[in-house]
Amino acid sequence: MASLFTPKPTTLSFFSSSLFLSHSSSSSSSTKFSSFHFSPKPLSISCKVATLPVLSFTGDKIGESFLDLKCAPPDTARAVVHRAVVTDLQNKRRGTASTLTRAEVRGGGKKPYSQKKTGRARRGSNRTPLRPGGGVIFGPKPRDWSIKINRKEKRLAISTAMASAAVNTIVVEDFVEKFEKPKTKEFIAALNRWGLDPKEKNMFLLTEVSDNVILSSRNIGTLKILTPRTLNLYDILNADKLILTQGAVDYLNDRYGISYADEDDNDDEEEEEEEDEGEIEVEGEEGKYRTRHTG
Secondary structure, eight states: OOOOSOOOOSSOSTTTSGGGOOOOOOSOHHHHTSOSOOOOOOOSOEEEEEEEEEEOTTSOEEEEEEEEEEEOOHHHHHHHHHHHHHHHHHHTOOOOOOOOOTTTSSOOOSOSSOSSSSSSOOOSOTTOTTSTTOOOTTOOOOOOOOOOOOHHHHHHHHHHHHHHGGGGEEEEOOOGGGOSSOOHHHHHHHHHHTTOOTTSOEEEEOSOOOHHHHHHHTTOTTEEEEOTTTOOHHHHHHOSEEEEEHHHHHHHHHHHSTTOOOHHHHHHHHHHHHHHHTEEEEEETTEEEEEEOOO
16 A cells, blocks of 8 residues: 655654744845844744544545644744753653762771882872772762753643644544454554554554553554653654544644643632732731731
8 A cells, every 4th residue: 555654854853844944044144134123023832734634444544634733933943842852851860870989988998008118109098089999080979850841831842843743644543442352463454554664663642542452562662652641742753653543633632722721820810819809908007018808
């Protein structure tokens, strides 16, 4: 069966995606700085709509689906995605590497030989960092490598990466019930029917995963099956092809679409309103101050 994909770049990363390429600099410097009136900056959030083919379990095209996600503008998308990737990778570090300094290494308390009259270099301890078995100079110590990223910024990075990977994304019908028993050979046959190469990095995003699907695919080293809870930016950028179900498409449009409303922000605003309602102003000798009404 002929593949439905367009020729892919060398890697599905934000360095090779057209979404992250800067604007063409064909205009000369004289034209660029000829006037003090610069064009206004683009909006911080834009919308990218992608049309995805929907394939049946047998590999036939049965329709189309739409992926409508927020994405950062081209001049800031690369920085947003890079910051989120660095945050994810750095937060995975355990930070337990540790070495001993010369003060922490056991032994070395006695001067090995006298200071003078030996013809050798002076030495005060056998645990000097210059000798085998001695301490380590400026070695690693346990530390916390975790860094913080804003929730909205991380969500924008994921939606931007998904939008850039839309050219290598397909939608398949729900195949969880198709596997009555664990069989890796049947899963590889399904990949071939969908035009996927089992030797390439394929990432599946499913809303529901059965045990038979997990057992049928876990021996394929280049394949990853994710759920909305385990969706992460690194696996999106590291994959060559992305395979979604219709439920996953609906989840992405709801969670990362242009019409998504942040529930946490609404809850914070309601809490602030409740606190303001419970406080009253009292005027005393030292001036006005706010107090909480308990009656």
